[in-house]
Amino acid sequence: MTSIDYNAFRDEVRDFLATSYPASKRELNQRQAGMFAEPELGQWWQRTLHARGWGAPSWPVEYGGTGWDAVQKHIFMSECTAANTPSFAVQGLAMVAPVVMKFGTQAQKDFFLPGILSGELYFCQGFSEPGSGSDLASLRTSAVREGDDYLVNGSKIWTTHAHFANWIFLLVRTSTEGKPQQGITFLLAPMSTPGISVRPIISISGEHELNQTFYDNARIPIANRIGDENKGWDVAKYLLEFERGGAYAPSAQGMLEAAKKIAAQQPGDDCATLWDDPQFQRKTAELEIDMLAQAATEHRVMTALAGGNNPGDIVASMLKLSGTALQQAASELCVEALGDYALADQRQSLHLSSNIPPIGPDYAARPVAKFLNLRACTIYGGSSEVQHNIVARAAMGLK
Template sequence: MDLGFTDAQLAFRDEVRAFLASSLTERLRQGAALTSGVFAEPDIAREWQAILDARGWLVYHWPQAAGGPGWSPLQRWIFEKECALAGAPALPGMGLKLVGPVLYTFASEDQKAHYLPRLRSAEHVWAQGFSEPGSGSDLASLRTRASREGDEYIVSGHKIWTTQAQFANQIFALVRTDPTVKPQKGISFLLIDMASPGISVQPILSASGDHELNEVFFDEVRVPVANRVGEEGQGWPIAKFLLENERGGSSFGPQLMADLARLRDASGPWTGEIAERGKRLRLEAEALEMTELRTLIEIEAGGATSLRSLTTKLVASEIRQGIDLLAVDAFGMAGLQLPTERPFYETQAPSAFGSPQAQIAAARYLNSRSWSIFGGTSEIQLTIIAKAALGL
């Protein structure tokens, strides 16, 4: 297989590089580099989102009919790689990557007209209301109820591990609208205004000190039936569609290699065990990148998605955790700092012992423990691989 780029693809890469060189400010680079969690702080994310939207590249992974630029899978990969190399902030995925595709695929025309422009402008900031206490990997067992009264649903229940709900003004949620049928058949997909009476948010602080997660409580919250996406009882297939976007389609390899290179530059020369671990992680990240690239080239040529794509999230989680553990060890005593203040950049930053990169090492290590949990636990991923790829 020829893994080389065409002249047109190289020209596109150069266009992306030129854009990043002129538009990605040092403030945005620093904010991204000194973020301990998966998601950028809201001020950094919104600023970068506005820049990309003005260029027409914000929803680069959306089809042209939905307002995207119409890029091929390989173009999207090139863009993500160049963003990783340039140190761009992560975009808010709950809206752009998860609910956005649900809306342009399943929503009514009125819903699309209302929600999609507000998503792109960041007027709407989204959270995902899926997991519940006792309903994580077994999502079909969820118990949040939505009882219909005329043109409204009355929603009561409890969602957990709700990422960045403290910043969100909208939440998309799976709710049980019919408890009498098979669990998967009785679930519907609702769009809920977080300002609705009866909604409360409680923070969950991670071991790293980051506040990314929350509990969200619904106490007889009134939601218009017009805010249901799809038909009543169609929530399960919509959720499966959404989870496929969450678990795949990202360019993990380039981001991991870029982070590893930045760690090496920040922590000084590596020798002995540290150097050997760094080399091994680099080879693993390169192999992952080639796996992603081979799969995309096959898709570009009209082939079906390879079963090897099922492994990318699992492998990426292991490499991510390996890099963050390496950082703690490479920075030595300076890598054991764990301040509770956030963010780590600009005037709000806590005082650092050594470099700012050393200051965030322990927080990143603890935060990345969640990589083998979110988006499908590693155990779930292994089960999917065993069934789909190995026939077990």
């Protein structure tokens, strides 16, 4: 087995970021407070990575992945976080792609995977519904067979980037018999399908990330079904392991470092700067300890995945519980570090096309909007209450 020089690999990643991520793009990314960068920026970054052969670090090599081990993936993600690279939408790359690999036909793999990898196919996720939320089994959007198609009727909500996406993956009800989970089917559909419409939802942080989508006799080919009819629950559970797992520590680390930099420049009450305040240092140290513990756990999971072992939905739920709480705490520390600048409404200066300058220093524009946006991270992908129930039932045997 060939040994890997991880220091050399880190240098390679740093050199790539230094030459391929220009200052103009970095400046634009400073205006991004949402979960994902706007496609103008996020898709540019995905194309840049794809051209380098680094577009899908976690994919198998046979589908265009890098072949990196868990340590290389961690180095790459950490360096990207340190460079504050755009957070491109992962619904296609990290969620629907693994599902297509595991459950899709060869024709589906041949069509969807190359397009996702290049960024040409931009997916959004149609799971939650009004009145259902994290209780996916109660979904009511229906799909009835008519010839070679399904006629889909209903609505989905909190659909991130539906106004940008050209494809959606969604759960629909194809049967009302038996348990609710037994009548669900997993479909893929172009957003241009007649009968699919999008209504915007503006978040408290000012972004238009979210939407409600409507389906009025939308005709979706049966050939776009992933897996068997009425077996979509198994597909969805597999997908949610990727949505609820993942790496939260690098994001929290990035916000923690931002808080330190801000505090080093902001005046303190009784000190030269806020960073000189022992109480702020204590909060920072406590958060860093939690972040390191999260990172260590994520490393163990990455190592298991690299060895071909799937940690399962319990571990994914535990990571989401601790990881999202950590992200919220890090964003709160950034807001605290801002001091009086946190009172300014900076939302209009954050859009890519905005010509409104930030109030105060450049670092003052983003933290509050990011803090507000992350209030949702303990809800989406299955709320913390749902994750606690999953862990209690599966790991502790509670009912």
